[in-house]
């Protein structure tokens with residue numbers, strides 16, 4: 001069958017991340033530059049089911065590169081996980097004459113894309129848009145650098161009050177299944193430790209912290225903790241610390257959704273622009289069911305199956321560096 005790319009659809013799905021707008025802009029403008037029409041799909045996969053779709057011209061993506069969030073909105077869509085939901089989504093694509101999709105999101109978004117592409121033989125290319133940086137095959141994801149900088153900025157401020165009062169702070173950051181934000185923000189903010197899901201249990205990590213006498217001569221300490229539904233995260237660890245070390249003045253700060261928002265850094269804007277352009281290049285090159293990644297500053301194509309399934313490891317050298325530098 002002859003492959004024709006006349007019109008693409010673009011959507012953002014799952015959790016929002018700063019730089020998604022820069023990616024939408026790059027996808028839209030690169031497509032139009034190549035003579036391809038662009039249809040913006042609102043609220044992720046939900047928009048494919050409800051038909052909330054608008055054709056974009058270049059001016060529809062003006063003045064958005066610096067904005068956090070996503071102008072296309074995002075949503076979690078249970079219906080799309082069912083064959084019936086995806087059938088309706090496919091009918092929408094046919095009605096709208098959309099030949100291919102660019103989906104911007106995390107592993108859930110790519111899992112849905114992979115199933116949909118397989119069922120209906122649709123070319124789909126994904127862009128990694130998540131602050132967690134937890135996708136295999138790409139050194140970084142869109143939004144990660146901004147979130148990291150937001151955390152470091154917040155921790156710097158907490159440090160001022162922590163040292164004034166000689167307190168021990170547990171600062172909880174996002175990254176339920178991935179410690180990239182916690183580990184790297186700990187290094188950048190000069191924190192005493194990072195408690196991350198890739199290593200032993202949170203409790204074991206806390207034990208070894210205590211055993212190593214992490215407080216030593218310092219008059220304030222900051223421990224960055226990756227959020228965890230199972231263990232209760234920073235709050236639960238602080239409770240245990242109060243029991244073990246009643247002499248410490250322990251405080252907890254949960255950064256929460258502040259980490260998701262804000263204007264994207266230059267690094268995220270450039271990353272999103274390159275990846276957005278690469279998504280259209282890939283579709284023109286008849287690629288499908290791949291995520292655009294970046295490795296050693298080069299654009300790469302990563303099959304959805306690998307991006308979703310393979311585990312991206314935290315760098316053990318960084319774990320060691322954090323330990324060494326917090327003596």
Ligand code: ATP
Pocket residue numbers: 013014015016045075076077078079080081082105106107108109110111112113115129130131132
């Ligand atoms: P984040 O990493 O920020 O959480 P995400 O892309 O992983 O982003 P999810 O909520 O996991 O976010 O997934 C986004 C959407 O993808 C879901 O709401 C659903 O519509 C679709 N999706 C996820 N898993 C599947 C699946 N197994 N089959 C079909 N669709 C799926």
